Amino acid sequence: MKHFSLKQGLSALLLAGTAITAAPALAQDSDTLVIARSMDVNSLDPSRAFCDTCQFYLTAVYETLVTLDADNKTLVPNLAESWEVNDDFTEFTFALKDATFADGSPVEASDVVWTFERLKNLKGSPSFLMDGLTGAEAVDAKTVKFTVEAPNAEFLNKVSAPYAGIINAEVAEANGAMAGEDAAEADKSEPWFLANSAGSGPFTLASYSPEAELRLAKNDAYWGTAPAFSEVVVTQIQDAVSQAQALETGQVDIAMQIDPDTAKSIRSGDVTTEIVPSFNFVYIGFIPGAKGMEEVLTPEVRQALALAIDYDGMLDFTVGGNGAKQAAPIPNGFPGTSGLTPREQDVEKAKEMLAAAGAEGLKLTAGYPNDNIYGVDFNIMMQKVQQDFAAVGVELELKPLTWAVWRDELGAGEWPVTAIYYAPDYYGSGQYIAYFAMIEGFPWVGRASVGKPELVVNPAEADLYAKALATSGAESEAAYTALGEEMMKDAIILPLVSPNLVLAYRNDIEGVRYSACCNLPLAEITRK
Incomplete structure (x- = not known):
């Protein structure tokens, strides 16, 4: 999480890497999902990002080897179709599915190795996920093996985190990304990641305007089940009352930061609110x-x-x-x-x-x-x-x-x-x-x-x-x-x-749920 980074000079990078944003979408556009939240984005680079908005953005754009099921406890396959763990929790082997990145190139073991080494070596806020990683090997194009220096029964859980989403190594490297031991100093890709993405997920990054809007586009080449929306727009609305008003008037489909008191004030019959426990x-x-x-x-x-x-x-x-x-x-x-x-x-x-x-x-x-x-x-x-x-x-x-x-x-x-x-x-x-x-x-x-x-x-x-x-x-x-x-x-x-968490959304929206790893799984959401 959640979550924050001590990255210096972020504001300048945000401005340098931001594409001009299109006109705001309306929630009434059936093919567009509009979400209200106060955005806490520190980066859109999976290896640097560390925030709640980052969690659901990364989950939609970059896929992990395994992910968390709806029970918020059970690991299920994602990019990996199966995995093996040795008896002392020091070796982890994954067999990959036949997945592709958004540019059509295959997701291979070399991309996984590169991604995890970069996550470790960038020394960003989420780098602790790779603490103790001593070996990363592409056994073949579709098999990857990791070794940790000491028993780590949580390594499988760690690779379900959004920050462990697999990056297209070739595309990222062409735009300044580095995975070597000097990555913390040598990597110059952060501005690029603020305007582009290189994942295998159901969505891609369309544009980002700091403190204003984050816009995702449907990945038309997605290898899995296609998402229901052609675009997702996350619009900056600071406070709970304003988010509730936008929800009631139909300006947004989902409001992510409504508190229980504000939820009680919502009178529109077109809005559903649910109060659920959270791990936050x-x-x-x-x-x-x-x-x-x-x-x-x-x-x-x-x-x-x-x-x-x-x-x-x-x-x-x-x-x-x-x-x-x-x-x-x-x-x-x-x-x-x-x-x-x-x-x-x-x-x-x-x-x-x-x-x-x-x-x-x-x-x-x-x-x-x-x-x-x-x-x-x-x-x-x-x-x-x-x-x-x-x-x-x-x-x-x-x-x-x-x-x-x-x-x-x-x-x-x-x-x-x-x-x-x-x-x-x-x-x-x-x-x-x-x-x-x-x-x-x-x-x-x-x-x-x-x-x-x-x-x-x-x-x-x-x-x-x-x-x-x-x-x-x-x-x-x-x-x-x-x-x-x-x-x-x-x-x-x-x-x-x-x-407790308030799930607040228009009645024609389905699939809204709280995820302990991913915050809000965008690919599961549909419109009736």
Whole structure:
């Protein structure tokens, strides 16, 4: 997910690579699907992209070896027709279907190898999916074998993530893409990917206009079942109320970010709304490595601040009770979470801990994206955090930012508190360890420490993670529970609420569902 990138200079790249957008489509055009959402696009390159909009875009344009079934737990074939795994989860072999890319060329094992090596070597936000990959071999044109350095029972799940979508290597390389070990510096293809695509999926990229519109075109050469629409238009509509109005008036077919309260206000008989549980969550994150915070945001102070938050009130305040509390940065319902107990507010203990740490009268600043995610208005959410911190004598200054400014300032450690969100990339708890655990080299260690990992690294977590990946069943579940408990002790990532998801669409639209890997599977949607 979900999801964000610290890529610098993105705005310039977006402008450089953007095609001029055609006139907006109307939802009444039967052959066009129009979707309203506030777009959080950081890139349209599968190996660099990391956002919720990216998830359903990539799934529609680039296909993975395996994908997640409608039960959100079971892996099913996609580009691979079958696969084999050795006993210790270190070798994974896939037999490919006779699929073709949008230009008509065959999808071959060499494309898969190139894609995975590039995903690893670009060192972008989704590169953690290829952590530990040591071997990638095209056994023959339709067989590919991967080797990982240590047992990794989640590798199969990882390759179902949208960011592992297979790229046409020849086309991408002709436009500046690189897969070698120097790809992070040598690859110059990002502007090209903002205006073009090179996948095998049912759609292709037609055009992208930042903060305005993302337009997909039907892949007329698609090797599988043809999609129902000739084009899909994702149009930028920032807030839930405006999205609901566009849905009621028929300007859009689907609204992706309507909150439960706004859903109740919809009176049109032409609109269907469903409230479903999700694996998404919003959280605040502490950054002890931020300027002036090294001796301030100690583990004791972070634990005290965690006790200051009114989690029950937060649930009511943000989503009107339409969601769930979440203990650790692993979503409810994922392996290991049944053994975790969500935090409870304890104002008096928080005050005592702050006093003992000499942190009375503490002043902090929170920088966060000025957005509405999963029906949660981040400004409202952070006002609640501000109130809760004030109750224990901590002053929190709120600093809402544009996405571009937020990315830049987060990487520079400009403020010690942030807020953001996460959606699953696949079904499996390992992705949350790989992203949030305080294990040296992992993404949130870098963000929280700002180059001083000794401030946050938790040595116990690396051993537990290795155990979780080398086992299965109850033993793996127990390791993930222990990891969740350790991450709660770290008090770097504090989940605030797991919001229910509102599916909102016009009555003539069918096939709208929530996917734990892909957000919204566009190819399944039809018009009656």
